[in-house]
Amino acid sequence: MGSIDIPQTQTVALVRDLGGSVEFKTDYPVPTPGRNEVLAKVLYTGVCQSDLHTRAGTAAGPDGNPITQIKLPHVGGHEGIGQIISLGPDIMHGTGIKVGGLVGIRFSSRICRRCEFCLAGTEQYCVNSTNHLHHEDGSFQEYIALDADYLTVLPDDVDPVVMGPVLCAGLTAYKAVLNANLRPGHWVVVVGAGGGLGHLAVQYARAQGALVIAVDTGPGKRDFICEIGAQEFIDFAKEDPIKRVQEITGLGAHAAIVTAGNAKAFAHACEMLRVGGSLSCVGIPPGRPCLETPICTIVIKGLRITGNLVGSLKECMEAVDLVRRGVVKPVIKVRKFKELPQVYEEMERGDIAGRVVLQIAQ
Template identity: 40%
Template sequence: MTIPATQAAVIFEKSNGPLIYKTDWPVTQAKELKPGEALVKITHSGVCHTDLHALKGDWPLDTRLPLVGGHEGVGTIVAIGEGTTTNRKIGDRVGIKWLADSCLDCEVCRRGQEATCSNAVCSGFAVHGTFQQYAVSYVRHLTPIPAGLDPVQAGPILCAGVTVWKAIKQSNTNPGDYILISGAGGGLGHLALQYAAAIGLRPIAVDTGEEKRKLCMELGAEKFIDFRTSQDIKADIRAATDGLGPHAAVIASSSAAAYNDALEYLRNHGTLVAVGLPADSYIKANVFWTVFRALRIVGSYVGNRQDAIEALDFAARGKVKAIVKVQPLKSLAEVYEGMEKGTVSGRIVLETGA
């Protein structure tokens, strides 16, 4: 396959930008790839709130600078580094996720928790990501895209989908249980509703606004609770769940208050699954009541390679569908602006033009 010398990409050189759309960003050539690396021609890339955190530099982690962000890329392998041992081949359709690589040999990797590997490398954070037309990634962590799955749909599943699917798997719930999704109308939450409904859980949606209420109900929520108009959100949540509270709460929003509220409205033996990342926030759990009510607090940080395959399979079978708006790569700054204002429903996918 012909590999151009330059490409379109969106970069930033310092925290908080500005974002720079370039058409002469260099493309890594096949001879430059190291063993274990592949060059993927990116046609589509989802946009995640984590990408906005990378731009703003508001995590207590060092971000590579300058940086091409993005980690929900879908494309085709066009080159593989010489000396690489892999079943992947040129022409395979693959996805690039947040987790670009891990050692696969330490204790957490062997237990299927490679995201927390001490040698983990993240796309669009520690290495250049998918807001470009050609991206270098590590072959062993590329995810095969099911035949027939629209790349526009596959992009959001590679991060938002796998993240909430993993969170639901960790929620300690069974079919018929109530599961509350906070931020249910957003990019993560609207997918969480569908995964929950697909496995027989009873989703309760928390978000705000008529547009998001309508979306959540269409996607399988049993009840919608507007946190802005509710006079007593904890009481409203308990009332929607047989008066006892949900069996689990997946906090997919970036609201610090949502975490501490959950510890009060969960039913006994309930599970709080922490997903959203409000800046500089703490979960304040009363030790006595946490023990006395046997509550569980679980941090859920993306998923492993198998979780990604499972998450994509739901989409390929039509059980989960991302609500997507497609925009050109050069519109990324406008997308971030909408995300910061909270006006984005569902998910944004960028077409790279590759």
């Protein structure tokens, strides 16, 4: 890679007020990489439901409360793939960090490495962390400065077009599957299976040898979901999913992964589980609704309930590797950067099967 002219300004997709519209600003400053940072040119980025929540003003903040601490103006995007174009001072040698290398732009941007959660390898919960949703400008821009010490260094041979959605949707889906403790032949229900997160959860669950019952609705979803490997499809608008899961599994499913942002879906999922079953919560319903499952059901059935906020960098690299090896195949549709406002509208209507990826670099 030869020397690259780095411009002073760039185009970003900016939201001035939460709940406001997306505006393209063409004279936003290009960051200068500071000590131990790299500057990357953003090639592609996925569009996540939480970007939409943030734009719409319905997101939860870092403490789980409705957002009060989001940096404004807000530049979203946390499923980006970039290429390093320059290195700031003091980058350590021997770390695989090089100009021309591919890097991920993920939800977690910086961590402290010293708190209890960092030390435990669960650094996504770091008490001193920052992320590309609440605190720092994300991948809806042409250039980004990233912390070299917590850099997502990707192998040179990955396909940058498909890899973006793996970094948030894929990682979260992979983590939810790990938390479901699946064994070969176990039944897992994936609710919202046709969406960006759901279609990856179906495939990561299949990679563990589990049998998948996909729940979704809408034209074309059945064919789409069966093509990516689900054994059964339930159209929740046409059939009773709880009854159907009991019919298919006999005793109920071993696990349920709910990616839908709908509170009722979580309560229904608990009803689908067998004794000792686990519920992996992934979707975040807007507002602050509670899980409507009676405590007696949780106690008597011995259910296990986990929350899933992305995953660690190590788990991210495992999720990336399964895609790199062709075991999991993100289904994506590439759109232009300028189409982001329309993409948000389509996501609000639930029209998108798989994931939209925006092409950022021209």
